[in-house]
Amino acid sequence: MRFCALGSGSEGNAWIVESEGTQGSVTATRVMIDCGFTLRETVARLSSRGLTPADLQGVLVTHEHDDHVGGVFRFARKFGTPVYSTMGTFMASVRARLVDVSWLQEGKVRIFNPETAWSIGDLHIQPFTVPHDAAEPAQFVVTDGRHRFGIMTDCGMATPHIVERLSGCDALVLESNHDADMLHRSDYPGSLKRRISGDYGHLSNDAAHAILSAIDRDSLRCLVAAHLSQNTNSPERVRESWLGTLQVYGGEFCFADQHSGLDWRTL
Numbered sequence: 001m002r003f004c005a006l007g008s009g010s011e012g013n014a015w016i017v018e019s020e021g022t023q024g025s026v027t028a029t030r031v032m033i034d035c036g037f038t039l040r041e042t043v044a045r046l047s048s049r050g051l052t053p054a055d056l057q058g059v060l061v062t063h064e065h066d067d068h069v070g071g072v073f074r075f076a077r078k079f080g081t082p083v084y085s086t087m088g089t090f091m092a093s094v095r096a097r098l099v100d101v102s103w104l105q106e107g108k109v110r111i112f113n114p115e116t117a118w119s120i121g122d123l124h125i126q127p128f129t130v131p132h133d134a135a136e137p138a139q140f141v142v143t144d145g146r147h148r149f150g151i152m153t154d155c156g157m158a159t160p161h162i163v164e165r166l167s168g169c170d171a172l173v174l175e176s177n178h179d180a181d182m183l184h185r186s187d188y189p190g191s192l193k194r195r196i197s198g199d200y201g202h203l204s205n206d207a208a209h210a211i212l213s214a215i216d217r218d219s220l221r222c223l224v225a226a227h228l229s230q231n232t233n234s235p236e237r238v239r240e241s242w243l244g245t246l247q248v249y250g251g252e253f254c255f256a257d258q259h260s261g262l263d264w265r266t267l
């Protein structure tokens with residue numbers, strides 16, 4: 001199994017997860033998680049990872065915020081890629097005029113329950129619910145029978161359920177959105193500060209670290225800090241905050257960023 005990011009942050013997100021073809025097939029299964037980029041940008045970023053749109057068997061949507069869903073339906077319309085979404089996320093996208101409700105009847109969007117697992121080719125997808133200010137957000141754990149990849153961005157606070165879901169991953173992509181002091185001192189309006197730091201906003205470095213400390217990390221060997229704010233955070237601040245765990249963690253630790261995403265990581 002391998003994965004990469006085409007970009008990560010408030011200006012656009014997209015991740016690719018690829019199986020090894022474990023069911024005896026030589027063809028790997030590949031899915032994209034979110035697409036917050038324009039069509040042209042998405043195709044260019046896929047190409048930089050050696051992929052074309054036809055290589056993707058589906059696009060999974062986490063929630064309807066523009067940095068995650070902004071490019072999903074345009075991409076699916078152009079290339080015929082099946083979209084997987086919760087009903088809440090889909091209907092919010094309809095209200096935002098990103099997609100027509102007829103996609104439901106035509107089967108172009110496949111609705112999933114945010115706690116019910118399903119498979120796409122060799123990939124087993126386990127969604128899970130998170131507290132975030134969207135209609136029906138979900139994040140994912142993806143397995144191919146050998147490895148377990150967890151991703152969670154856009155989450156306001158830790159819950160016991162999240163800790164359970166993210167335990168036992170070989171690779172983990174975890175939001176570490178902001179440094180609490182930098183956010184407090186920033187020139188953002190008070191309402192925005194309250195939204196970001198609220199229970200349905202985004203994870204601070206320390207809140208992300210609390211989740212990281214609580215999960216079972218025995219098989220973890222690739223840890224990625226993601227969705228960092230370009231205004232209220234820095235990789236140095238994340239390292240400082242996560243130091244307690246990083247000092248006893250023996251695997252790879254890296255960052256996914258807005259501009260260059262994250263190159264392929266193989267498990």
Ligand SMILES: [Zn+2]
Pocket residue numbers: 009010013065067068154227
């Ligand atoms: Zn986001």
Ligand SMILES: [Zn+2]
Pocket residue numbers: 063065132134154
């Ligand atoms: Zn969001």
